[in-house]
Amino acid sequence: MLSLRQGQDTRDLGRCRAEVISDRDRLPHRCGDRVGSRLFGFRRDPHPGGAVGDFVVVIYHVSASGLRYTVPTKYVWKEFMSWPVQCGGPREGPNLAFVKWGEDSKSVYLAAEILPHSYCDLMGTFKLYRVALPSGRILKIWDQLQAKKEFWGSLGQELRNAEDDCIGNPASCYVPQYHPECFPKRKDVKLPAYCLEVIKTATD
Numbered sequence: 001m002l003s004l005r006q007g008q009d010t011r012d013l014g015r016c017r018a019e020v021i022s023d024r025d026r027l028p029h030r031c032g033d034r035v036g037s038r039l040f041g042f043r044r045d046p047h048p049g050g051a052v053g054d055f056v057v058v059i060y061h062v063s064a065s066g067l068r069y070t071v072p073t074k075y076v077w078k079e080f081m082s083w084p085v086q087c088g089g090p091r092e093g094p095n096l097a098f099v100k101w102g103e104d105s106k107s108v109y110l111a112a113e114i115l116p117h118s119y120c121d122l123m124g125t126f127k128l129y130r131v132a133l134p135s136g137r138i139l140k141i142w143d144q145l146q147a148k149k150e151f152w153g154s155l156g157q158e159l160r161n162a163e164d165d166c167i168g169n170p171a172s173c174y175v176p177q178y179h180p181e182c183f184p185k186r187k188d189v190k191l192p193a194y195c196l197e198v199i200k201t202a203t204d
Contacts, residue, residue, distance in 0.1 A: 044097050055095045059108065059133065072136035076129045079138060080112040083127075086178040088119035099128060100154040103122065107132050107139060109151065111159055121174045122166045128158055143167060171197035 043162050060069045073096050080094050092115050099109040116124035128147035130140040142150065144167050152160065158173035166173035171194035176182065181203075 014091050052095075052117060054093055054115070055097065057096045057108075057110055070134045070136075072108065072131050072133055074113075075135050075138050076107050076110055076131060076136065077110050079129075079141070080127060086121045086175065087115075087117065088175070088178065092117075092120075094126075097156065097159070099151060101128055102130065102133075105133070109154070111147070111155070113159065113162070116158075119175055119178075121178065122170060123173070124158070124162050126162055126175070169197060170194070172201065174198050174201065176202035 027098040056071060057073055058069050058071055060067060062068075076096065077093055081091065085091065094112040095115060097111040097113065099111050101108055107130055109128060111126050112130050114120055114122050114124060126144055126147070128142040128144075128151060129138055131138055144162055145164060148155065148160065148162075148164070163173060172196070174197070176198050179195070179198050182191060182198040184191070
């Protein structure tokens with residue numbers, strides 16, 4: 001049987017995690033006592049991503065047939081990736097973090113964060129989702145400002161520190177070099193309104 005231990009995620013996205021540490025001993029109920037046999041864990045994505053990610057969420061549970069797990073983030077990933085963001089190359093998937101259990105343990109609250117690369121627009125900003133288990137279907141979405149207001153006590157330090165100005169004024173967190181539309185060669189081209197913030201960033 002797998003043994004799990006309680007620990008802090010290396011980048012502190014959520015407040016608590018369970019981590020597989022051995023293939024023996026018993027399965028202690030930690031980080032999830034109040035929801036019975038359901039446990040959860042963070043696991044680093046095996047694809048290379050460096051210190052900023054990628055992180056995924058794995059939900060472990062004990063059934064009559066033994067230990068099982070599910071990755072309930074398919075719909076969160078798809079919805080989050082529909083948020084148009086420019087990065088220096090192909091768009092990378094988000095970091096995913098467990099935030100808290102739903103009251104009945106039939107749902108969980110997850111955060112999805114734009115990887116905090118300095119070459120990504122809106123780096124480090126996030127959304128929060130309530131998803132059904134085990135399907136992962138999205139039940140509700142909160143933007144960053146709403147999530148901080150309602151779930152502050154359940155957020156890890158990195159999510160608490162996410163830049164709120166990027167939500168109220170997204171263009172202030174755009175990377176200028178990925179917005180050539182704001183720097184046309186012709187002077188008679190009308191610029192999109194957000195370009196004023198992009199040009200300000202480029203000249204600061």
